[in-house]
Amino acid sequence: MSSFVRNAWYVAAWSREIGRQLTTRTILGENLVFWRREDGTPAVLVDRCPHKLAPLSLGTLVGDDLQCGYHGMTFNGSGQCVRIPGQAAIPPSASARTFALAERYGAVWIWMGDPALADAARIVEVRRHGEPGWALVDGQYLHFDCNYLNITDNLVDPAHTTYVHKGTIGNAAAEDVGVKVEQDDDHVLAYRWVNDSEPVPLVQAMGSFTGPVDRWQYYHLHLPSVSCVDFGSIAAGREHSEEEMDAGLRSFSYNFLTPETETTTHYFWLHLRNYHVDSAEAGAQVARLMTDTFLEDAAILARVQREQERTGVREFVRLAIDNAPARIRRLIARQQAQEAEQAAA
Structure with a gap:
């Protein structure tokens, strides 16, 4: 059974990736082709001609x-065939599937499910985006060789930072600090404060603290797969x-x-900070540090994925x-069940 939730907004690409050239990407197991119309709005079709199933990405743009x-069959951005060379009549079945798109926060988002439910207001708010300071x-962008749910497990797990990210955002001070969890219908939050502790390497590099700090980690997961990590430090006390x-x-x-297949994931990320905001050098350093952090996750999760596939077991002990993570998987299963019921109805 697929682990995908289709009635959700996923990032398909950064806005700069989609232009007047044909761009391909596999999302939720579907091969897709993207381009921009002449007015700049993005378009997408399943990358498959309904005639002989040739990839449409091997074709060319003719206007929009x-x-x-x-x-030479020609399709508009709504998937309708508008021309068949040498044939005036166009069969009703001569169409290619399309999907709802929206553009926000410098990204093109795609809704892979019921288009009637594709409300752009449901795109997760990115806090502080575009705000002064x-x-x-x-x-x-990174590519992970694992199922997206293994990554969501990781992104609501502050405990692993002590061991996997000791060179960037973790240290031994947090080893025995418990994690609190809250949830609602489409959101899970795992969080903790590590008080009166030595700053972690990233805070040492970017901050100006002269003594111990109180550090927080708030791991928000908006279902099915948008994570926000609110992280920082203040002077202890x-x-x-x-x-x-x-x-x-x-x-x-x-x-x-954004799930690519059952065993691979597109990992888009952005980072907002309130320190050294005018420094391009600091921005480049943050990008390197965060990339290093996520690559540490990618390496261990790829090994986890391979062992799960080899054994057929996700975990032997909880x-x-x-x-x-268990709450997220239960909520995902509930969303999938609701989609199955809607499809049956």
């Missing part, structure tokens, strides 16, 4: 339309309030997971730190 490179690193957190060293790291 896509001409198949095999027999916050610097942005965006346009980032300060009030744990939004105002103090904004006055300290703070960042919001957004991770947009720990207290698995509370948030």
Whole structure:
């Protein structure tokens, strides 16, 4: 059974990736082809001509339309065939499937499910995006060789940072600090404060603290697969309030997971910070540090995926730190069941 949720917004590409050239990407197991119309709006079709199933991406753009490179059938951005060379009549079945698109936060989003439910207002809000006093690193992409749910497990698991990310965002001070979990219908939050501790390497490099700090990690997961990690530090003993957190060293790291197949995932990410906001050098350093951090995750999760496939088992034992991942998987299963019921109806 597929692990995908279709009635959801996924990042298909960064806006700069889609232009007047044909761009391909596999999303939720579907091969897709993207381009921009002459007015700049994005378009997408299943990358498959309905005639002989030749990839439409082998064709060419004719104005706003896509001409198949095999027999010249031409499709508009709505998937309708508008021309068949040498044939006036166009069969009703001569169409290619399309999907709803939206553009926000410098990304093109795609809705792979019921188009009647594709409300762009449901795209997750990116906090602080475009606000004064916050610097942005965006346009980032990695490819993970694992199922997206293994990544969501990881992205609501503050405990692993002590061991996997000791060179960037973790240290030994957090080893025995418990994780609290909250949830609602489409959101799970795992969080903790590590108080009166030595700053982690990233905070040491970017901050100006002269003593111990109180560090927070708030791991938000918006179903099915948008993560926001609210991370930062304030001088030890300060009030744990939004105002103090904004006055300290703070960042919001957004991770947009788009399943490619059951065993591979597109990992788009952007990062907002309130420190060294005018420094291009600091932005480049943050991009390197965060990339290193995510590559550490990618390496261990690829090994996890391979062992799960080899054994046919996801885990032999469950720990207290698995509370948030277990909740996410239950909510995902519930969403899939609701989609199955709607499809049957």
